[in-house]
Amino acid sequence: MSYRRAPGLPIVDAMTPPVLVLPGPVARDEVNGLSDDVRALLQTSRARVVVCDVGGLGPPGLAAVDLLARLQLAARRAGGRIRLRDPDPALCALLGLVGLRFEVEGQAEEREPALGVEEAVEPGDPAV
Numbered sequence: 001m002s003y004r005r006a007p008g009l010p011i012v013d014a015m016t017p018p019v020l021v022l023p024g025p026v027a028r029d030e031v032n033g034l035s036d037d038v039r040a041l042l043q044t045s046r047a048r049v050v051v052c053d054v055g056g057l058g059p060p061g062l063a064a065v066d067l068l069a070r071l072q073l074a075a076r077r078a079g080g081r082i083r084l085r086d087p088d089p090a091l092c093a094l095l096g097l098v099g100l101r102f103e104v105e106g107q108a109e110e111r112e113p114a115l116g117v118e119e120a121v122e123p124g125d126p127a128v
Contacts, residue, residue, distance in 0.1 A: 017049040017083070018042075025058045026067050034067070035074035042080040050075060051105060055086035060094045069100055 018041040026034065041050045052071060057064055068082070075082045083103045095102060 017047045017051050018045045019051045019053055019085070020082075021053040022057050022067070024056055026063070028063075031067055031070050035070055038071050038074045038082065039078045042075060042078045048080045049103075050080060050082050051085050052082050053085045054088075054091065057088075057091070060088055060091035064091060065094060065098055065100065068095065068102065072100075072102065 020034070020037055020041060022034070038050050038052075041047070052068070054064075054068070057067075068084075072082050081103065083105055085105045087102075087104060092104065
């Protein structure tokens, strides 16, 4: 049996992850509502990732760390995860300091080289 390939590019169903924009400083009573939003976005979109735009979150502090930890926990319980968009470098440093690791948009995934980086082998290099 044989079949003929359709002309042109194959059809790919690209899935763009949903985005949750986190407004300025988030009050403690708003955290539960945002956690519900993350769960709802994961369920309705069938995506595995929700992108959280944290650019407008304000100065990094423990309230922001608590919020992101709770959102990640809600996403994990719903079978997904969150990815940060436009985080302040100080927020990334604070998250690392408290031991929380988040995927950040635009960064290479762990154990993957950044785009455009090639490993070269020089003649005479010992085998690894």
